[in-house]
Amino acid sequence: MILPIVAYGDPVLKMEAEEIDDSYPKLKSLISDMFETMYEAKGVGLAAPQIGKSIRLFIVDGAPFADAEGDEPDPRAAGIETFKKVFINPIIEEESGSKWLFQEGCLSIPKIRENVSRHEKLCISYYDENWDFHEENFDGYAARIIQHEYDHLEGILFTDHLNPLKKKLLQKKLQNISSGDISTAYRMKFPNKK
Numbered sequence: 001m002i003l004p005i006v007a008y009g010d011p012v013l014k015m016e017a018e019e020i021d022d023s024y025p026k027l028k029s030l031i032s033d034m035f036e037t038m039y040e041a042k043g044v045g046l047a048a049p050q051i052g053k054s055i056r057l058f059i060v061d062g063a064p065f066a067d068a069e070g071d072e073p074d075p076r077a078a079g080i081e082t083f084k085k086v087f088i089n090p091i092i093e094e095e096s097g098s099k100w101l102f103q104e105g106c107l108s109i110p111k112i113r114e115n116v117s118r119h120e121k122l123c124i125s126y127y128d129e130n131w132d133f134h135e136e137n138f139d140g141y142a143a144r145i146i147q148h149e150y151d152h153l154e155g156i157l158f159t160d161h162l163n164p165l166k167k168k169l170l171q172k173k174l175q176n177i178s179s180g181d182i183s184t185a186y187r188m189k190f191p192n193k194k
């Protein structure tokens, strides 16, 4: 089932999400709905708060690399091998390597892309959809997607990483998004729609 994606301005995107345990109801079907929703919107990552659930869960399925322009042709359509993963109750244990800029976007903030600086590498512990525990290292574009999605669980959006001037310049566009004054190819839920 395709779920509407919560737009910028919804309080759920600013909340620190809660851990879950294996008694969480209908988790498997929630995860499969999230993948369906993400693919429909041609995204490479989706966090539970973006579908209105403030729980510590996100999914990714992206190519392990992308060009520096942040121009993302759908890697799956292009036949590029992707990394598909489910992260439950993740903890970023360590970030390392030099910081690098990459133009990020977000399904909750359509049609805005901005450079964000993040560490090149990370070590993350998490449970997968079968409640198996993992501790893994990622770098480059894979790390970038994970850092972006992890931020969603902390109530942080990529626009929060921008400097005040940049943010001010985007203010009007962000207001338009939250009031639904934007058209997207996928279904959204706008917090301030009139």
Ligand code: NI
Pocket: 105, 106, 107, 108, 148, 149, 152
């Ligand atoms: Ni996002």
